[in-house]
Amino acid sequence: MIEVNHVSKQYRRDINVVDDVSFTVEKNRIFGLLGPNGAGKTTLMQMISTLLRPSAGSISVCGMDSVRDARAIHGKIGFLTSEVRLDPFSTPDKLFDFFGKLYQLEPSRVSMRKEESFDRFGIGPFADKKIAELSTGMKQKISIAISLIHDPPVIIFDEPTNGLDILTAFQVTEYLTELGKNGHAVLLSTHIFSVAEALCDEIAVMIDGKIVAEGDIAGIISGTGERSFEKSFLSLYKKHHRE
Numbered sequence: 201m202i203e204v205n206h207v208s209k210q211y212r213r214d215i216n217v218v219d220d221v222s223f224t225v226e227k228n229r230i231f232g233l234l235g236p237n238g239a240g241k242t243t244l245m246q247m248i249s250t251l252l253r254p255s256a257g258s259i260s261v262c263g264m265d266s267v268r269d270a271r272a273i274h275g276k277i278g279f280l281t282s283e284v285r286l287d288p289f290s291t292p293d294k295l296f297d298f299f300g301k302l303y304q305l306e307p308s309r310v311s312m313r314k315e316e317s318f319d320r321f322g323i324g325p326f327a328d329k330k331i332a333e334l335s336t337g338m339k340q341k342i343s344i345a346i347s348l349i350h351d352p353p354v355i356i357f358d359e360p361t362n363g364l365d366i367l368t369a370f371q372v373t374e375y376l377t378e379l380g381k382n383g384h385a386v387l388l389s390t391h392i393f394s395v396a397e398a399l400c401d402e403i404a405v406m407i408d409g410k411i412v413a414e415g416d417i418a419g420i421i422s423g424t425g426e427r428s429f430e431k432s433f434l435s436l437y438k439k440h441h442r443e
């Protein structure tokens with residue numbers, strides 16, 4: 201459902217912050233981009249979500265081109281990024297209604313989705329509180345629920361568990377696992393090994409804009425000849441990081 205073909209991105213003329221990246225994410229799969237700060241994960245995910253244009257290469261989402269068919273793609277993806285902030289003066293209840301209208305969902309469907317997510321994430325008691333008054337974890341759960349209000353087949357989550365305590369992080373990873381099993385294609389980024397290990401069917405290690413290893417964890421470990429996933433990552437980093 202997501203196909204990335206030889207994609208590069210330059211902000212300034214000389215360096216590719218994303219450098220000739222290719223991969224595919226199929227339905228019922230959770231694909232993780234694992235990389236250190238500045239690796240290019242957010243830039244890549246913004247290109248897949250049509251917010252940025254690739255400098256080279258092409259991306260297709262549900263068979264549609266990310267540049268030509270950007271508008272049609274919006275209805276097919278749920279995108280979450282730390283860069284987006286909820287309106288601090290709104291409330292969870294109002295935000296659900298707002299995004300429901302934005303996606304042109306029937307009011308009855310909005311109510312249903314609202315109820316489902318409020319139950320799942322314990323948002324109910326905070327439904328009418330101002331966003332500004334809510335905890336980091338609650339805000340993140342609301343962002344996640346809203347980004348998926350239209351039940352999109354493709355899910356693109358940039359660092360979904362960042363800043364969350366272990367219980368909230370678990371609720372989020374559990375939800376993503378469930379979505380990954382029932383017909384969705386999930387792409388997520390993280391720099392947290394345990395998140396990658398717990399969630400992903402396939403991992404691409406990204407360093408300085410390039411994918412330097414790809415596969416399941418066992419494959420990545422054996423490919424580097426190290427004994428643990430962390431050690432494999434460090435060895436890949438030493439080998440590929442440009443000074």
Ligand SMILES: Nc1ncnc2c1ncn2[C@@H]1O[C@H](COP(=O)(O)OP(=O)(O)OP(=O)(O)O)[C@@H](O)[C@H]1O
Pocket residue numbers: 211212217235236237238239240241242243244391
């Ligand atoms: N708008 C921009 N203009 C110029 N350079 C940018 C811009 N956005 C990102 N960069 C640079 O591109 C590189 C990749 O950044 P990006 O945010 O994609 O990395 P990341 O892997 O998401 O990192 P993090 O783990 O810190 O979120 C970095 O060197 C960053 O400084």
Ligand SMILES: [Mg+2]
Pocket residue numbers: 241242243358
């Ligand atoms: Mg980032």
